[in-house]
Amino acid sequence: MERVGNLVGWQDIVREEPGKRVLLNGNEAMARGALEAGVHFVSAYPGSPSSEVTDVLAQVSENFNFYVEWSVNEIVALEGAAGASFAGLRALCTMKADGLNVAYDFLTSMNLGGCRGGLVLVVADDPFGHSSLKEYDSRFLAAAAWVPALEPSTVQEARDMVKWAFYLSEQIKGPVMVRSVTRVSHSRGIITLGDIEQTVREADFRPTRQFHTFTRFHQEVRERLKQAEELFAVSPFNFSFGAEKADLTIFTCGPGWLYAKEALTSLQLEDQVKIVRPGTPFPLPKQFILSHLNGAKKVVFIEETRPFLEEKVLAFYALHSENLGQIKFYGKATGHVSGIRGPECGEMNTDIVREVLIGLTGRPYHVPIVSLTKEEKKSLQASLPPRDYMLCPGCPHRASFWVVKSALALEGNNGIVTGDIGCYSMGAMETGFNLFNTLHCMGAGAGIAGGLSKLGAYGFKQPVVTMVGDSTFYHAVIPALINGRWNKANYLCIVLDNGVTAMTGHQPHPGSGKNAVGEEAEVVSIEEIAKSLGFMVKVSDPFRYNQAIQDVLEFIRMPGLKVLIFRQPCALAASREQKRRKVVVRQELCRGDACGCMRFCTAVWGCPANVWDKEREAAAIDPAICVGCGVCIDLCPAGAIVWEGDE
């Protein structure tokens, strides 16, 4: 079975017949939902935890004859999808929460003029930040943009909601968002496959048709939201569970639904507590909510990231409190529902729900943990060393970081390094020598570098380097470079070109030479773009690190904005394709701690393949993971690390 991105079992989305139960992850299920809705056009920029929706659709597009692209960024992706919708086709656009910000200018504009063919946005939030720098609640952005949003609790519902969202979008003639979270997108569960709709449609865009953004359309959007609320109210996505009438009621969205259910079971409270599960957080169906507030004395909110549902329900209550009587509310805004990081941080789980319920009901519960006293547990945990992220064995970014660190040390003027988003965000961590001074969002590093370099009049004299990924270069860096050229900025932009969008599962980008479906594509050359903007440009190899250091020094010392491209393929991608030469340690040359290098290869350089052989008290190479980049051969001060055969 061919691996796609992070997925091994993806082929089940098309291999099995309708009616079959198959194991899919949430993203595969959403891809299946789009397939079943007969999607015609798919565009996306990858980002965890959303990437696999489009990863798998790209794999099956040929069989089903629809169009899929990885776009250069999220706003271009959404604009493309809107084009298809304007022509009457069904379009899907997927992104991670951060990407919604990029697409947001267009989303808020397009929503005013509306669209035609079903247009569905899948936005995947990442509560706890498993693979993101920030936690984000895109429901607030859906509400601010006046875009209806659905929120699945399970993998099955993820499929159902994406499919239904196309229908809703065509009913209201506006875009619809499906908000997923990591625990839906990256959970596997069993779903029953539905029929795949054959929606053969001709692209139909008549010259008389207009899709414009004008303020006067605001009333129409309000009407559209009313219509969405009515359709939500009769949809299968809002339901309740447990006690018919209960003093204590849980309102929950997303995966919280199953946590709440398990918490009730574990406390044997099923017949005393009611769970209300609205699957359509915006616009929240008012009558549904009010009918369940009626009779409740205490209401608990369980939802991911921020108190969105909580605030909406509180607002309804404020308007109807006279009829509803006294209700006490327990949620994130009130501070009652909290994980270890605090009320609005991290993700929900059954333990959090159970603690709240124990607090409100006094039910006894014995956590069946291992038999350790609190002190024993603490000391056992303290004895375990923490595990920070690490760049892969042979990762070219490690070499690039070392080159820049060395060059700036040689330059000696307290150089500043601004970072960016990708695997190389680890330049802000121990594994990247804590090199980055700033780290924010895609493209930010170059903009900040430009700003810093204009502070000469205020006494700022340090050299400024920004390090950006190749995919990031295309996505968000080019405008900052143009700005820098125009406004005479003075910094060095280093593009870390490893040939793919590595972090999110090795999707191709404009420089990869192929597109989403694996066809050959024109290479949009980073150096040609940079040259055309008038910059001094050089391509350098971070594995030839002495030369690379010289290149950095030369470029830093030149005035103006310069672009240096560090080109080496991603070690993970390269190791899948070919095994390179073997690296070994010449034992007679490695003198261990007597060398005086302070175990440079393991303690400083820190590639996971450089290991310390405790028995021999000397350096060694772990052949299982070494990819043969050979950088440590150049770095070992004793010359003890060599290519096999060169001993």
Add this chain to the structure above:
Amino acid sequence: MQTESLLKEPVNLIITGVGGQGNILVSEIVAQTGCRQKYNVVVGESYGLSQRGGAVSSHARLFRHQEYGPIIPLGKADIIFGFEPLEAVRQAVDYGHKNSCLIINSHPVYPIGVRRGKNKVPSLELLFKKLREIVAEVLIIPATKLAGQLGEAMVQNVGMVGALAGSGCLPFRADSFIEVIKKVVPPKARALNEKAFYLGLEEVQKIKSLK
């Protein structure tokens, strides 16, 4: 196909290790095996940044009746299946209970803080001894070493699946796992993975027969 019966409901299994050890493939194998035995399955996974050398854990839950969420509650993991001993202990302390079964690859992957000399590593022998005092069963498998004998240390993960199959912790026969392994592993790697599986299986049987 005869359905093999589940001992309790739900059965909670944590698959833990370090990013890059093939955790996702294994959670796929376990989940697919459960699914083929007509169980409902949910697995909560982590990947993305966490795949880059960080600690990763997948929570897999098998059940027949009530549907469960993708995160196992504290103290509720029946099986902790660790590809890396330090991570296995970390999970056992929070999620294990006195009847848990721990199946652990003995080969440590040291965190960067240890490699840099900032953090110390506890004695694995003492850790395992402590674990034996607090949970029902601890099976230490030299999975990386066994995989090394096959010339490919990466297949330690499927070797560990063999150990899981042989441990009797899950009510699935070895051939149920093998069927799924054949399906999810690329054709050219099938023979190697099957060998790794049986090495793990034999190893755990050896350990159990000594008890």
